[in-house]
Amino acid sequence: MKKIYALTVVCLAFALAGSATQYYWIGVDGASWSVGSSWSATSGGPAGSGWPSAVTDDAVFDNNANVIFTTNTNIGTLSIASGKAVVITVSNPAKIKLIINGTNPAAPGLFIAPSAVLTCNATDNEFIISFAPGSQGSVDGEWVFSGSAYFEFAGTIDAGTRLNINGTGKMTASPSGFIGDSGAFGESYLVFKSGSVLEFQSDGAIVPHGNYDAGSTIVITGCQFVGVIIDETNAIGNLTFDCPSLATDADLGLYNLNIQGNLLIKNTNGNVLNLIGQRTLQNATDVNVGINGDFIISGNSFVNELTLFDGKTTNLTVQGDFKAGGQSFNMQADNDASLPTNLIVKKSFTVSSGIFYASSNAVSESQNLFNVELNGSIVQDLATTTALDNANNQITLRVNNALGINMNSDVSVGRVVFVSPNKGIIHTGAHVLTVNNTSATNAVTGYGGNAFVEGTVTRRTNSANAIIFPTGLSNTFRKFTITPIDGAPNTFQVTLNSGNNGGAYISPVATLANYYWNVTRTGSSSATVAMDLVGSIGASATDTLISARYSGTNWLDARGATGNYIYSGNSTSGTLTTAIQSAFQAFTIASATNSILPIKLLSFTGKKIQNTAALAWEITENSTPARFEVVRSTDGAIFTSVGFLSGIEGKLNYTLTDNSLSAGNNFYRLKMYDRDGSITYSSIIVVMNGSKGILISSMIPTVVRDRAKLNISSSIKGNMQMVITDISGRIVQNQIVAINSGNQEVWLNASSLSAGMFQITGYINGEKTATFRFIKQ
Numbered sequence: 001m002k003k004i005y006a007l008t009v010v011c012l013a014f015a016l017a018g019s020a021t022q023y024y025w026i027g028v029d030g031a032s033w034s035v036g037s038s039w040s041a042t043s044g045g046p047a048g049s050g051w052p053s054a055v056t057d058d059a060v061f062d063n064n065a066n067v068i069f070t071t072n073t074n075i076g077t078l079s080i081a082s083g084k085a086v087v088i089t090v091s092n093p094a095k096i097k098l099i100i101n102g103t104n105p106a107a108p109g110l111f112i113a114p115s116a117v118l119t120c121n122a123t124d125n126e127f128i129i130s131f132a133p134g135s136q137g138s139v140d141g142e143w144v145f146s147g148s149a150y151f152e153f154a155g156t157i158d159a160g161t162r163l164n165i166n167g168t169g170k171m172t173a174s175p176s177g178f179i180g181d182s183g184a185f186g187e188s189y190l191v192f193k194s195g196s197v198l199e200f201q202s203d204g205a206i207v208p209h210g211n212y213d214a215g216s217t218i219v220i221t222g223c224q225f226v227g228v229i230i231d232e233t234n235a236i237g238n239l240t241f242d243c244p245s246l247a248t249d250a251d252l253g254l255y256n257l258n259i260q261g262n263l264l265i266k267n268t269n270g271n272v273l274n275l276i277g278q279r280t281l282q283n284a285t286d287v288n289v290g291i292n293g294d295f296i297i298s299g300n301s302f303v304n305e306l307t308l309f310d311g312k313t314t315n316l317t318v319q320g321d322f323k324a325g326g327q328s329f330n331m332q333a334d335n336d337a338s339l340p341t342n343l344i345v346k347k348s349f350t351v352s353s354g355i356f357y358a359s360s361n362a363v364s365e366s367q368n369l370f371n372v373e374l375n376g377s378i379v380q381d382l383a384t385t386t387a388l389d390n391a392n393n394q395i396t397l398r399v400n401n402a403l404g405i406n407m408n409s410d411v412s413v414g415r416v417v418f419v420s421p422n423k424g425i426i427h428t429g430a431h432v433l434t435v436n437n438t439s440a441t442n443a444v445t446g447y448g449g450n451a452f453v454e455g456t457v458t459r460r461t462n463s464a465n466a467i468i469f470p471t472g473l474s475n476t477f478r479k480f481t482i483t484p485i486d487g488a489p490n491t492f493q494v495t496l497n498s499g500n501n502g503g504a505y506i507s508p509v510a511t512l513a514n515y516y517w518n519v520t521r522t523g524s525s526s527a528t529v530a531m532d533l534v535g536s537i538g539a540s541a542t543d544t545l546i547s548a549r550y551s552g553t554n555w556l557d558a559r560g561a562t563g564n565y566i567y568s569g570n571s572t573s574g575t576l577t578t579a580i581q582s583a584f585q586a587f588t589i590a591s592a593t594n595s596i597l598p599i600k601l602l603s604f605t606g607k608k609i610q611n612t613a614a615l616a617w618e619i620t621e622n623s624t625p626a627r628f629e630v631v632r633s634t635d636g637a638i639f640t641s642v643g644f645l646s647g648i649e650g651k652l653n654y655t656l657t658d659n660s661l662s663a664g665n666n667f668y669r670l671k672m673y674d675r676d677g678s679i680t681y682s683s684i685i686v687v688m689n690g691s692k693g694i695l696i697s698s699m700i701p702t703v704v705r706d707r708a709k710l711n712i713s714s715s716i717k718g719n720m721q722m723v724i725t726d727i728s729g730r731i732v733q734n735q736i737v738a739i740n741s742g743n744q745e746v747w748l749n750a751s752s753l754s755a756g757m758f759q760i761t762g763y764i765n766g767e768k769t770a771t772f773r774f775i776k777q
Contacts, residue, residue, distance in 0.1 A: 020056050020057065020058045020076050020077070021050075021052075021054075021056060021057050021058065022041065022058045022060055023039040023040070023041070023048070023050070023051060023052045023057060023058065023059055023060065024039065024040045024041070024042060024043045024044070024045065024060045024061075024062060025038060025039060025059070025060065025061045025062075025063060025065050025067070025086075026038065026039065026040045026044065026045070026047060026063070027039070027065065027067065029065075029066045030066050030068060031066075031067065031068065032067075032068045032069075032070060033051060033052075033067050033068065033069045033070065033073070033088070034051055034053070034069075034070055034071055034073075035051065036048050036049040036050050036051055038051060038067075039051050039052070043060070043062050044062075044063075052073070052075045052076075053073055053074070053075070054074060054075070054076075055074050055075065055076055055101040055132075056076050057075045057076050058075070058076050058077040058078075058079070058102075058107075059075055059077070059078045059079070060079050060081070061078075061079065061080045061081060061084055061086045062081040062084065063081075063084060064084055064085050064086065065084075065085075065086045065087070066086075066087045066089070067086065067087065067088045067089065068089055068090075068091060069088050069089065069090050069096060069098065069127065070090070070091075070092055070096070071092075071096065072096055072097045072098075072099075073097075073098050073099065074099045074101060074132075075098070075099070075100060075101065076100075076101050076102045076109065077100065077102040077107060077108065077109050077110070077111065078098075078100060078109070078110050078111070078118075079110075079111040079112075079113075080111070080112045080113060080116040080117075080118050080141065081113055081116060082113035082114050082115050082116055082141070083113075083115045083116060084113075084116050084117075085116070085117045085119075086116075086117070086118050086119070087119040087121060088118070088119070088120050088121065088127075089121040089122070089123065089127075090121070090122045090123070090124070090125070090126075090127035090149070091123050091124055092124060092125060093124050093125055094125055095125050095126045095127075095128065096122075096125070096126070096127050096128070097127075097128045097129075097130050098127075098128070098129050098130065099130045099131075099132055099154065100129065100130065100131050100132065100135050100137070101132045101135050102135055102136060103134040103135055103136060103160055104136065105136050105162075108135075108136035108137055108138040109131065109132075109135040109136050109137055110129075110131075110135075110136075110137035110138065110139070110163070111137075111138050111140075112138070112139045112140060112141040112142070112143055112169070113140055113141055114140040114141055114168045115141055115168075116140075116141035116142070117141055117142045117143075117144060118141070118142070118143050118144065119144040119145075119146060119174075120143075120144070120145055120146065120149035120150075120151075121146040121147050121149055121177075122146070122147040122148040122149040123147050125148060126148045126149070126150070127147070127148060127149040127150075128149075128150060128151070128152055129149070129150070129151040129152075130151070130152050130153075130154040131151065131152070131153050131154060131161060131163060132154055133154070133161060134159075134160040134161055135160075135161060136160070136161075136162050136163075137162070137163035137164065138163075138164050138166060138169075139163070139164065139165045139166060139169035139170070139171065139196075140166045140167075140168050140169050141168070141169065141170070142169070142170040142171075142172060143165075143169075143170070143171050143172070144171075144172045144173075144174055144177070145171075145172070145173050145174065145177040145178060145179050146174040146176055146177040147176050147177055148177075148178075149177060150177075150178060150179055151163075151179070153189060153190075161189045162189055162191065163189060163190050163191065164191045164193060165190075165191065165192045165193060165196040165198070165216075166193050166195075166196060167193055167194055167195030167196060168195065168196075169193075169196045169197075170196065170197040170198070170199065171196075171197075171198050171199070172198075172199045172200075172201060173199070173200045173201060173202040173205065173222075174201050174202065175201045175202055175203075175222055176202065177201075177202055178200075178202055178204070178205075178206060179198070179200075179206070179208055188211065190208060190209065190210035190211065191210065191211045191213075192210055192211065192212045192213060192216035192237065193213050193215075193216065194213045194214070194215030194216060194237075195215055195216070196213070196216045196217070197216070197217050197218075197219060198216070198217070198218045198219070199218075199219040199220075199221065200218075200219070200220045200221065200222055200223075200228075201221050201222040202222045203222055203223055203224045203225055203226050204223070204225075204226030204227070204228075204229075205220050205222070205223065205228045205229070206228075206229045207228065207229065207230040207236070212235060212236040212237045212260070213237055213260075214237050214260035214261050214292065215237055215238075215261065216236070216237035216238065216261075217237055217238040217239070217240060217261070218236055218237070218238070218239045218240070219240045219242070220239075220240065220241045220242070220243065221242050221243060222243065222245070223241075223243040223245075223246050223250055224243070224245050224246060224247050224248075225247055225248055225250075226250065227250035227251035227252065227253060227274075228241075228250070228251065228252050228253050229253050230252075230253050230254060230255075230257055234256075234257070234258065235257070235258040235259075235260055236257065236258075236259055236260065237259075237260050237261045238259070238260075238261035238262045238263075238264070238293070239259055239261075239262075239263050239264070240264040240266065241264070241265050241266065241267075241268070241273060242264075242266035242267050242299075243267060243268060243269060244267045244269050245269060246267075246268050246269040246271045246273075247269070247271070248271055249271050249272040249273075249274065250268075250271065250272075250273055250274070251273075251274045251276075252273055252274065252275050252276075253276075254275050254276055254289045255276065255287060255289070256287060256288055256289065257289050257290070258289075258290040258292070259289075259290065259291045259292065259293070260292045260293070261292065261293045262291070262293035262294045262295070262296065262320070263291050263293070263294075263295045263296070264296050264298075265296070265297045265298070265301045265303055265326065266298050266299050266301065267298075267299040267300055267301055268299075268300065268301045268302055268303070268326075269300060270300050270302065270327070271302060272302045272303070272304055272330075273301065273302065273303050273304070274304045274306075275289070275303065275304065275305050275306070275316065276289065276305065276306050276314060276316075286312045286313045286314065286315070287306075287312050287313070287314040287315065288315045288317070289314075289315070289316045289317070290317045290319070291316070291317065291318045291319060291320070292319045292320070293319065293320045294318070294320035294321045294322070294323065294347075295318045295320070295321070295322050295323070296321075296323045296325070297323065297324045297325055297326040297329060298323075298325045298326055299325075299326060300326070300327060301326030301327060302326065302327050302328045302330075303324075303326060303328065303329050303330070304329075304330040304331075304332075304333055305329070305330065305331045305332065305341060305343060306331070306332050306333065306334070306337075306341050311338075311339065312339060313339045313340050313341075313342070314339075314340070314341045314342065315342045315344060316342065316343050316344065317344040317345075317346075318343070318344065318345045318346060318347075319346045319347070320346065320347050321345075321347045321348045321349075321350065322343070322345045322347075322348070322349045322350065323348075323350045323352065324350070324351040324352070324353075324354065324356060325350075325351075325352045325353050325354070326353065326354050327353075327354040327355075328354045328355045328356070328357070329351070329354070329355075329356045329357075330357060330358060330359050331343060331356075331357070331358040331360075331370045331372075331395065332358045332359070332360040332362070332369070332370055333358075333359045333360055334360055334362075335360050335361050335362055336362065337360050337362040337369055338362065338364065338369075339367075339369075340367065340368060340369055340370070340371055341358070341369065341370050341371070342371045342373055343371070343372050343373070344373045344375050345372070345373070345374055345375070345376070345380070346375060346376040346377070346380075347376055347378070347380060348380060348381040348382070348383075349372065349374060349380065349381070349382050349383070349384075350381070350382075350383050350384070351383070351384035351385060351386055351388070352383075352385060353385060354386065355386050355387075356384065356386055356387070356388050356395075357387075357389065357390045357395070358370040358390040358394060358395055359390070360390070360394075361391065361392060362392075362394070363392050363394060364394070365439065365441075365442055368394075368396040368398070368415060368417060368442075369394050369396075370390070370394055370395045370396065370414075371395075371396045371398045371417075372388055372395065372396070372397055372398065372413075373398035373399075373400055373419075374397070374398070374399055374400065374401050374405055374424075375398075375400040375401060376401050376403070377401075377403070378403060379401075379403045379404050379405070379406055380401055380403075380404075380405050380406070381405075381406050381408055382405050382406065382407050382408065382409075382411060383407070383408035383409040383411075384409055384411055385409065387412035387413070387436070388411065388412065388413045388414075389412060389413055389414045389436055390414065392414075393414035393415070393436040393437035393438075393443075394414050394415075394437075395413060395414040395415070396413065396414060396415040396416070396417050397411070397413040397415070397416050397417070398417045398418075398419060399416070399417070399418045399419065399423055399424045399426060399446075399451065400419040400423050400424070401423065401424040402422055402423055402424055402450065403424065404424045404425040404426070404427060405424060405425070405426045405427065406427050406429065407426065407427065407428045407429055407431045407433065407455070408429070408431070409431055410431045410432045410433075410434070411428075411431065411432075411433050411434070412434040412436060413433075413434070413435060413436065414435070414436050414437045414443075415435065415437045415439075415442065415443045415444070415445075416433070416435055416443070416444050416445075416453075416470075417444075417445050417446050418445070418446030418447050418448065418451035418452075418470070419446060419451075420446060420448070420451065421446065421447065421448020421449050421450065421451045422448065422449060422450040422451060423446070423450070423451050424450065424451060425450065425451070425452055425453070425454050425472065425475070426452070426453045426454065426455070427454050427455060428453060428454065428455025428456055428457075429455060431455070431456070432455075432456045432457075432458055432493070433453055433455065433456065433457050433458070434457075434458040434459075434460075435457070435458065435459045435460070436460055437460075438460050438461055438462045438463065440461075440463060440465030440466060440467055440468075441465075443459070444459070444468055444469075444470055447468070447470035447477065447479070448477060449477055450475070450477075451470070451477070452470040452471060452472035452477040452478075453469075453470055453471055453472065454471075454472050454473060454496075455495065456493060456494070456495040457469045457470070457471060457493070457494050457495075458491060458492070458493040458494075459491070459492055459494075460489070460490070460491050461482075461484055461489070461490050461491075461492065461525075462487055462488070462489045462490075463484070463487045464483070464484050464485060464486055464487055465483070466481050466482070466483040466530075467481065467482050467483070467484075467492065468480075468481050469481070469482070469492075469494040471494060471495075471496040471517065472496065473496045473497075473498055473515055474498070476534055476535070477534065478496060478515070478531070478532055478534050479530075479531075479532040480494055480496070480517050480529070480530070480531055480532070480587075481529070481530040481531075482494075482519075482527045482528070482529055482530075483527055483528045483529075483530070484525040484526070484527040485525060485526050485527060485528075485580060486525050488523060488524060488525045489523060490521060490522065490523030490524070490525045490527075491521070491522040491523060492519065492520070492521050492522075492527075492584075493519070493520045493521075493522075494517055494518070494519050495517065495518045496515060496516075496517050497515065497516055497517070497518060498514060498515050499514060499515070499516075500512050500514070500516055500555075500588065501516065501518075501550065501586060503550055503551075503552075503553055503554050503555050504553070504554045504555070505554070505555050505590075506554045506555065506556050506557075507592075508546070508557055508592035509546075509548050509555050509556065509557055509590045509591075509592055510539075510543065510590070510591050510592050511537070511538065511539060511543075511590065511591045512537075512548065512555060512588050512589075512590050512591075513537040513538075513588050513589040513590070514537070514538075515588065516550070516586050516587065516588035517531070517586060517587050517588065518585070518586050519584040519585065519586065519587060520584060521584045526580050526581060526582045527580065527581060528562075528563075528577060528578055528579065528580055528581065529547065529549075529558070529577065529578045529581060529587050530575050530576070530577045530578075531547060531575065531576050531577075531587060531588070531589055532574075532575055533545065533566065533571065533572065533573055533574045533575065533576060533589055534572070534573065535572050536570055536571070536572050537569075537589055537590075537591060538591075539569030539570060539591030540569050540570060540591075540703070540705070540777070541568050541569055541570045541701055541703045542569065542701050542703070542705075543569025543570075543591040543592060544565050544566065544567055544568075544569060544591065544592050545565060545566040545568075545569055545571060545574070545576060545589055545590070545591055545592075546558070546559050546563070546565045546566075546576065546589075546590055546591075546592050547559055547563050547576040547577060547578045547587065547588075547589065547590070548587065548588050548589070548590035549578065549581065549585070549586070549587050550585045550586035550587070550588075551585070552585060555588075555590065557590075557592070558578035558579065558581070558587065559577075559578060559579060560578065560579025560580070562577075562579045562580070563576070563577045563578045563579045564576065564577045564678065565678075567680070569591045570703075576589050600619060600620035600623050601617060601618075601619055601670065601672070601680075601682050602617075602618040602619060602620060603616075603617060603618045603745060604616075604617040604668075604670055604682045604683070604685055604711075605617070605685065605743050605744060605745065606668050606685050606686075606687045606742070606743045607687065607741075607742030607743050608661065608687050608688065608689055608741075608742060609657075611659075611661055611689075612657050612658060612659050612661055613657070613658040613661050613666060613668065613687040613689075614655065614657055615630060615655065615656045615657070615658065615668060615687075616653070616654070616655045617653075617654050617655075617670060617682070618652055618653050618654075619652055619654075620652070623647075623652075624647075624649075624674055624675045625647025625672060625673065625674060625675070626646075626647050626673045626674060626675045627644055627645065627646050627647055627673045628644065628645045628647065628654060628656075628670055628671070628672055628673070629641055629643075629644050629670070629671040629672075629673070630642040630643055630644075630645075630656050630658070630668060630669075630670060630671075631668070631669050631670075631671055632658065632666060632667065632668050632669075633666075633667040633669075634662050634664065634665070634666065634667070635667075636665075636667045636684065639667075639669060642656070642658050642660075642668075643656055643658075647673075647675075661687065661689045662689060663689055663690050664688075664689060664690060665686050665687075665688055665689075665695065665713075666686065666687045666688075666689060667684050667685075667686055667697070668684070668685050668686075668687065669681060669682055669683070669684050669685075670682035683697070683698035683700055683711055684697050684698055684711070685697055685698075685711050685713065685743045686711075686713035686743060687713065687742070687743055688713055688714070688715045688742075692715050692716075692767075693714075693715055693767050694712065694713070694714040694715070694716070694720065694739070694762060694764050694767050694768075694769050695712070695713045695714070695769060695770070696710055696711070696712050696760075696762055696769045696770060696772060697711045697712070697713060698710070698711045699711075699748075699760070699772045699774060701774075702772070702773070702774045702775065703774070703775045703777060704748075704750045704753075704774055704775065704776050704777065705777050706749075706750065706751045707747050707748060707749050707750055707751065708747070708748045708750060708774065709745055709746070709747055709748075710722075710745065710746045710747075710748055710760075710772075711743070711744075711745055712739060712743070712744055712745075712746055712762070712769075713742070713743045713744075714739045714740070714741055714742070714744075714764065715741060716739075716741055716764065716765055716767070717739060717740050717741050718738075718739055718764050718765050719736050719737070719738055719739065719764065720736070720737050720738075720739045720762045720763065720764040721734060721735075721736055721762070721763045721764070722734070722735040722736075722737060722746075722748060722760055722761075722762050723760070723761050723762075723763065724750075724753070724758050724759070724760050725758065725759055725761075726756065726757075726758055727756070727757050727758070727759075732753065732758070733750075733752065733753065735748065735749065739764060748760065750774075750776055753776045754776065755776055755777060756775070756776055757773065757774075757775055757776075758773070758774055758775075758776060759771050759772065759773045759774070760772050760774065
């Protein structure tokens with residue numbers, strides 16, 4: 001049935017061809033092309049007196065054949081019927097050509113039917129199958145080249161010239177053969193359609209210029225001592241390298257090439273296959289190789305991305321998955337490399353066996369030399385059984401995916417770079433991300449609001465520089481910093497967790513943030529810790545924020561004598577630091593009452609005595625003042641220094657007299673210097689000199705739970721009525737307090753007020769104070 005179909009197709013083609021003469025092969029095995037006894041005018045008919053030798057002659061093989069070809073010959077068409085195997089061999093010291101002239105697409109000059117095989121073989125010299133200008137070819141079966149046989153497009157290429165390797169078609173260079181080059185115009189006239197295959201069983205493949213559909217495949221199986229030349233072709237389909245007999249390192253020769261399908265490296269026989277070798281780097285432009293599908297390495301394969309640096313940035317971009325399951329992947333072998341070598345992956349990144357490294361010993365602090373960039377538009381998976389690093393910790397994981405990365409294994413890299421602060425979260429899950437490079441400035445960069453690690457980060461240190469851990473949780477970036485006190489080698493591991501891990505709160509710790517960092521250290525160096533505050537921890541404005549550490553059973557104040565605090569408990573930003581820590585378990589941000597401030601001011605008052613201002617203040621027992629500075633202003637805005645007092649351990653009450661009292665209102669404030677270097681300020685008080693009236697100079701706090709302290713200065717003595725009104729002006733509370741002339745502090749009782757916004761005004765002897773607004777919680 002197949003034979004009948006094939007003969008029907010062939011006969012129809014020739015019927016369409018016009019006045020051509022058909023010759024059917026009937027020769028015996030090894031018979032000559034150029035004798036009449038080898039041909040018949042009909043299929044299976046008697047021998048004739050001629051053979052195909054003119055541009056109007058059509059050679060038809062509807063039987064298996066082994067043909068000897070001895071002389072240059074022009075024919076119209078050459079057709080191989082379905083399922084037939086034909087071998088045409090040239091055994092002649094001279095170069096021999098078989099020129100095909102058929103220009104009719106319906107009856108192409110060369111037609112190899114499905115399942116048919118045409119083998120062109122040259123044993124002594126070249127055998128060239130030459131397509132004349134405008135001629136057509138259609139390969140649906142297999143066309144094999146052996147020895148020195150190859151094809152060419154001859155003369156001036158006509159727009160109608162076309163050789164199609166169709167979906168079931170295949171071109172093969174046998175172990176002793178090569179295919180040849182179609183020339184620069186091959187990209188227009190040599191067409192590999194989807195499903196077609198170009199296979200090189202020979203050593204030293206030269207891939208011809210051509211138009212390669214994304215679904216076509218080039219298969220290289222025969223390399224032993226010579227690499228592959230993909231000869232300036234812009235794009236190919238799939239590419240498979242599977243050479244179990246490779247006996248030396250070889251180049252695949254990808255240069256500015258777009259692989260529209262998959263790149264499969266199946267076997268290099270333990271030798272190194274250089275994707276981009278020395279030959280291809282001769283060009284002056286940077287190297288950009290694209291793989292639209294997957295890049296898969298398997299078997300006994302060793303692969304180098306780049307072996308020779310020639311002043312070029314190299315980009316190997318994989319639109320699909322990167323799967324390294326061979327023996328090794330070496331990003332860069334040249335020790336002189338000074339520009340980046342990049343492996344850019346758009347989908348999953350997996351190393352399931354072997355090693356992933358850069359054998360180059362090049363080092364740079366100004367740029368990242370060897371980069372694995374995850375740059376997808378979907379969440380990308382990252383898994384590896386080996387470190388993505390080299391001896392100098394120069395391989396960088398670049399995160400360039402706003403949707404993030406999921407780690408499915410522990411990952412160890414030289415550096416981590418987030419391309420921008422919105423370019424993705426690394427979700428480690430139950431795994432650990434380890435950064436091996438010890439640089440404090442370049443090992444981890446680019447982190448920010450949507451660029452951090454959600455999970456566990458390990459970093460190595462060998463300096464006293466601050467080491468940043470770009471941690472985050474629930475889409476919130478919370479930076480954690482460890483600063484060792486010396487340059488001894490250490491390894492710190494940090495995990496940001498939600499909630500807290502239990503344990504009692506030891507005063508002054510009152511409440512904790514709903515997150516904490518677990519920290520472990522391998523090494524012996526003590527260090528300070530800094531934690532970024534992002535958003536409120538739920539404390540009140542009258543509380544203070546401090547750093548806290550977990551002792552194993554309790555949460556303790558970690559500030560010591562050198563850590564800092566944030567005065568307002570409802571703050572939403574800032575950094576909390578600890579004293580030097582020698583043990584590491586867990587740290588968080590805590591709230592505490594204001595009694596833990598380094599200098600806690602109980603009162604600050606002033607009164608006029610003759611032409612002076614007598615100022616007095618009292619501090620708590622746990623205060624550690626270094627000195628006090630009294631500053632004065634006549635307008636409440638611009639303050640100048642009046643004098644200093646040194647702090648004395650154990651002394652709680654201090655006084656200072658200002659002998660330069662100005663006329664009118666004199667505004668005073670304390671600037672308090674603590675022994676730890678921190679500076680705090682008191683509220684402002686007023687001493688009146690010759691001015692009349694009453695003044696409320698401050699109210700602390702302005703967000704009130706039960707009561708607030710008012711600082712009042714008055715030129716007269718009497719009973720002051722404090723009137724509280726709501727936002728609509730309705731009186732909701734009256735309080736009468738006795739006022740002396742001078743400065744004093746008065747407590748306002750607001751416990752009976754409902755939550756909301758209120759205002760307070762004082763009245764005495766017809767005088768009215770300014771109005772203060774406050775919020776009742």
